[in-house]
Amino acid sequence: MNPSHRHAARILGLGALLASLCVHAQTGGPVFSVGGDTGFGEANGIRFGPGRLHPYLDLELRYDSAAGYFPSDPANPNSPVELKPELLLHIRPGFRYDSQGPDNSFGLNAYYDYVWYTGILTAGSSAASRSEAGADLHGEFNKEGSVEFDVGDTFARSATPRDIGLGIATISLYNQLRIATPIHPGGRAFEVKPHGEYAVEFFSGYSGVPPTLGNCDINLGCAQDPSDFDYQQYSGGVDLHWKFLPQTAALLETSYEGRSYFHPERAPAPPGSMLKILPGLAGLVTPKLSVVLKAGWAQGFKGAASTFIGRAEATYSPNEVSPITLGVLRDVNPVVGAASATDFRAYLNMKTFLIGRLGLHLNFSYDLVSFTAGSAQGRGGKDQLFTIDVGPEYQVARWLIISAGYVFSSRSSDATSSLPLNYTRNEAYIRFTFTY
Numbered sequence: 001m002n003p004s005h006r007h008a009a010r011i012l013g014l015g016a017l018l019a020s021l022c023v024h025a026q027t028g029g030p031v032f033s034v035g036g037d038t039g040f041g042e043a044n045g046i047r048f049g050p051g052r053l054h055p056y057l058d059l060e061l062r063y064d065s066a067a068g069y070f071p072s073d074p075a076n077p078n079s080p081v082e083l084k085p086e087l088l089l090h091i092r093p094g095f096r097y098d099s100q101g102p103d104n105s106f107g108l109n110a111y112y113d114y115v116w117y118t119g120i121l122t123a124g125s126s127a128a129s130r131s132e133a134g135a136d137l138h139g140e141f142n143k144e145g146s147v148e149f150d151v152g153d154t155f156a157r158s159a160t161p162r163d164i165g166l167g168i169a170t171i172s173l174y175n176q177l178r179i180a181t182p183i184h185p186g187g188r189a190f191e192v193k194p195h196g197e198y199a200v201e202f203f204s205g206y207s208g209v210p211p212t213l214g215n216c217d218i219n220l221g222c223a224q225d226p227s228d229f230d231y232q233q234y235s236g237g238v239d240l241h242w243k244f245l246p247q248t249a250a251l252l253e254t255s256y257e258g259r260s261y262f263h264p265e266r267a268p269a270p271p272g273s274m275l276k277i278l279p280g281l282a283g284l285v286t287p288k289l290s291v292v293l294k295a296g297w298a299q300g301f302k303g304a305a306s307t308f309i310g311r312a313e314a315t316y317s318p319n320e321v322s323p324i325t326l327g328v329l330r331d332v333n334p335v336v337g338a339a340s341a342t343d344f345r346a347y348l349n350m351k352t353f354l355i356g357r358l359g360l361h362l363n364f365s366y367d368l369v370s371f372t373a374g375s376a377q378g379r380g381g382k383d384q385l386f387t388i389d390v391g392p393e394y395q396v397a398r399w400l401i402i403s404a405g406y407v408f409s410s411r412s413s414d415a416t417s418s419l420p421l422n423y424t425r426n427e428a429y430i431r432f433t434f435t436y
Helices: 004-025
Strands: 046-048 051-071 081-098 107-118 131-141 149-160 172-180 190-204 231-245 248-259 273-286 291-302 309-315 325-336 339-356 358-372 382-397 402-413 424-436
Touching: 051 107, 248 291, 248 325, 273 309, 273 325, 291 325
Parallel strands: none
Antiparallel strands: 046 051, 051 081, 051 424, 081 107, 107 131, 131 149, 149 172, 172 190, 190 231, 231 248, 248 273, 273 291, 291 309, 309 325, 325 339, 339 358, 358 382, 382 402, 402 424
């Protein structure tokens, strides 16, 4: 096992250890009911310690017009590759555990996902069938005390890299550990929250699919071996939260972010780092309208961009289950292929219930990403990303939800015309979720 994979194993093992410690810490306390919008019903689930365990199973049939890069001539594996469509079947068993108490709380959602390339639309695509998985845990302890302790861990193996510098057809193995200690001196109106995060992301190609993507330039976020981009990222800072009115708070967020590559000799560009200072306000304008306004500065180091950052977001909630969020965001982060990337995003997220148990979701986002090379080897230029996801869902019974949707996404880059930074993708799916 090479050093980077041994390092990943240690990080993933630490996440699993934290999960087990959090469960152990909760099982000795009093019994509390599950709180929050579970989506499963408070009476459902298996009683486990102070909370409830909810097993579930997703069966999803999905058409994907850009399911992967496959040889243009199926009879010639050495022919140029191109994006081709396929009909995919997701088999996704999982479970969710929730325990909510006045002083301690814990939650864990974990699933395994087998993605089967059926081969109906593209001959030979079944070689790209793979296993995916995900888990997200959080624990909050001593919430009513003057010093609170929060811990979280997110794990994902999927075909959606977290790094915005990469295109599609790359498998990502991602794990992030988060720790925070909110401090409430003299009451609950003022909070000081030191926090730290550590993440790793490892990349690989689809099994059985040729790794070479035609005119491929490592300096533009494209590599014959995606593992060239394996990285670790760390960040930390102190946030302040002052509730100076009953429904309004002043915020000050500070953080330092840095990155290093596990294979620096093969990395496309040295990574930058940045110090962010972001003051703002958050609160209710009316009982149904909440607003978040932040504006600050990111100071770049090691070639990263120094730029204005901020967020403006409004959420309208006509009722408790139908929020509508509209916002714009400007941020800068380390990225594959450059010292940093500045992302300007406009987004709309909506979920509403139309009639009884019939719901509808709509998610839209537009990103304009500007890359700062930072060196002669790094990429510059701009990428544009557009995504819209819309569809209904219907709760047939307490144990069955049927949902469907259509997703359109596209990406265009002025840095290169090569794959995989330019594509248009259409997806349509129907999903059956069985829960207890």
